[in-house]
Amino acid sequence: MKNIATLISGGVDSSLVVHQLCEQGFKPTLFYIKIGMEGAEYMDCSAEEDIELCKATARKYGLELEVIDLHREYWDKVAAYAIDKIRLGQTPNPDVMCNKLIKFGCFEEQAGKHFDFTATGHYATTVSLDDKVWLGTANDPVKDQTDFLAQIDHLQVSKLMFPIGHLQKQEVRELALKAGLPSAKRRDSQGICFLGKINYNDFVRRFLGEKSGDIVEFETGKILGKHYGYWFHTIGQRKGLGLSGGPWFVVKKDVSNNVIYVSKGYDAALQYGLEFYMSDFHFITANPWVDELSKGIDVTFKIRHTPEFTKGYLSSKNGRYFMQSTEKLQGIAPGQFGVVYDNNSKLCIGSGEIAL
Numbered sequence: 450m451k452n453i454a455t456l457i458s459g460g461v462d463s464s465l466v467v468h469q470l471c472e473q474g475f476k477p478t479l480f481y482i483k484i485g486m487e488g489a490e491y492m493d494c495s496a497e498e499d500i501e502l503c504k505a506t507a508r509k510y511g512l513e514l515e516v517i518d519l520h521r522e523y524w525d526k527v528a529a530y531a532i533d534k535i536r537l538g539q540t541p542n543p544d545v546m547c548n549k550l551i552k553f554g555c556f557e558e559q560a561g562k563h564f565d566f567t568a569t570g571h572y573a574t575t576v577s578l579d580d581k582v583w584l585g586t587a588n589d590p591v592k593d594q595t596d597f598l599a600q601i602d603h604l605q606v607s608k609l610m611f612p613i614g615h616l617q618k619q620e621v622r623e624l625a626l627k628a629g630l631p632s633a634k635r636r637d638s639q640g641i642c643f644l645g646k647i648n649y650n651d652f653v654r655r656f657l658g659e660k661s662g663d664i665v666e667f668e669t670g671k672i673l674g675k676h677y678g679y680w681f682h683t684i685g686q687r688k689g690l691g692l693s694g695g696p697w698f699v700v701k702k703d704v705s706n707n708v709i710y711v712s713k714g715y716d717a718a719l720q721y722g723l724e725f726y727m728s729d730f731h732f733i734t735a736n737p738w739v740d741e742l743s744k745g746i747d748v749t750f751k752i753r754h755t756p757e758f759t760k761g762y763l764s765s766k767n768g769r770y771f772m773q774s775t776e777k778l779q780g781i782a783p784g785q786f787g788v789v790y791d792n793n794s795k796l797c798i799g800s801g802e803i804a805l
Contacts, residue, residue: 453477453610454564456552457506457514459499461625462570462613464506464632468625469612470568471510477568479507479514482556484523484547505631519555526550532656538704539784540683542597545800549600557605566610573598574614575606576796582607583734584797586790589617590756596788597754599800603734650681662707664690667700667719676709685720685780698780721777725752727787727801730770737791737798738763742770749790752778752803758794770801781805 453470455477457463470477481503483496500516507514527546534541553567561567572592574585584606587593598606613621625633659677666673674692676682679702681689686699690711700719701710712719738746745764750772751757762773772787781803788800 451475452563452565453568454561454566455479455568456556456570457481457503458570459502459632459635460570460637461630461632461635462572462621464502464570464630465621465625465628466568466570466612467506467510467512468628468630471512477512478564479503479512480556480560481514481516482552483516483518484520484551502632502635509629509631515560517556517559519551519559522555523547523551526555532653534784535653535680536657537784538679538702540782541784542786544597545600545786548598549605553601553605553609557608561608566608568610568612570613571598571611572614572618573611573797575609575611578796581734585614586795586797587611587614592618593756595790595797596751596786596800599733599786599788599797600731601733602731606733653678653680660707662709664692664709664711667710667712673697673711679704679707679709682709683780684782720779722774722781723777724771724773725778725781725787726804727770727772728804730765730799730801732799733797747792748798749792749794750774751788751790752781752785758790760792763789 453475455463455467455470457467457479458481467477467479481496481500485496503514527543527550530546531541531543552569553561557567572587572589572594574587576583576585582603584595584598584601586595622633657678657680662676662679663672664674664676665671674690682699682702684699684702687696690697690699692711695713696715697711697713698717698720699709700712700717702708703710742763742765745762748761748763749758750761751759759778760775764771783803783805785803786800787803789798790796791798
């Protein structure tokens with residue numbers, strides 16, 4: 450009988466994981482990872498409701514629940530990473546780093562190492578191929594979360610179980626209701642987990658402050674307005690610029706001079722690009738294209754969390770990985786991750802930070 454740790458959040462997805470494992474005869478040990486500091490000005494993330502729902506699920510199945518406090522590790526490794534990237538004018542992805550460093554990093558070191566497997570409510574799958582375990586995409590393309598898992602390594606993925614990865618979200622809801630789970634009707638959480646009720650801009654303002662700068666039309670050099678700091682804006686952004694007569698999109702940032710460049714209209718050429726480099730590219734399990742990347746290979750990829758996969762052509766030279774897209778990409782933002790899949794979008798191969 451496998452010894453399984455299960456990460457539970459109080460949401461419907463992870464609760465159904467518990468139900469399914471118990472239905473299969475397992476008796477998993479449940480863990481709630483606490484990453485917010487209650488009452489802290491910059492990380493007020495109350496876990497009370499989450500933990501009560503986790504306790505209710507544990508009681509329903511007669512299981513142990515342990516709360517692991519990783520708020521300091523989260524701050525040191527993930528929140529600080531996000532602030533550093535924002536300070537550089539880049540667009541961070543805290544969810545990617547949380548999975549890599551906290552859920553499957555610090556948790557593994559503290560508790561997960563004592564178990565054969567760790568089960569989670571992520572929408573993903575694992576695939577055994579060529580005596581290796583690969584990260585596979587979920588059956589529900591809208592909920593697929595492999596792009597948030599694209600920085601984990603082969604040891605992490607080989608220990609993971611994704612029991613709901615083969616289900617559609619609606620099926621998860623229906624099964625949870627049928628099972629009478631306490632969280633069956635709970636709404637999905639939105640936004641960055643550690644912020645809790647705090648507005649994203651308020652969080653950034655707490656650490657980077659405000660500094661007035663110009664919003665400039667890229668094509669003409671005309672000053673259109675003012676902003677409160679380049680760190681509040683990202684490439685491809687449309688909303689929150691306070692400009693009339695739009696739509697306006699952020700197409701460039703001058704970090705040293707605190708200038709935001711914008712371009713008008715949905716068809717503005719500067720919104721789009723066809724290629725980008727990725728730095729520090731990370732293969733999750735292995736490089737399946739060792740002998741092919743110097744010439745290039747057909748792949749699919751994502752540059753943000755969307756249901757769609759884009760077809761592209763991946764090549765490498767001198768350790769740099771270069772992606773050429775078959776279609777125009779809107780808002781290629783440095784700091785975000787380019788996530789690479791096989792040509793059939795079935796396996797998530799790896800990822801690297803976008804570097805223009």
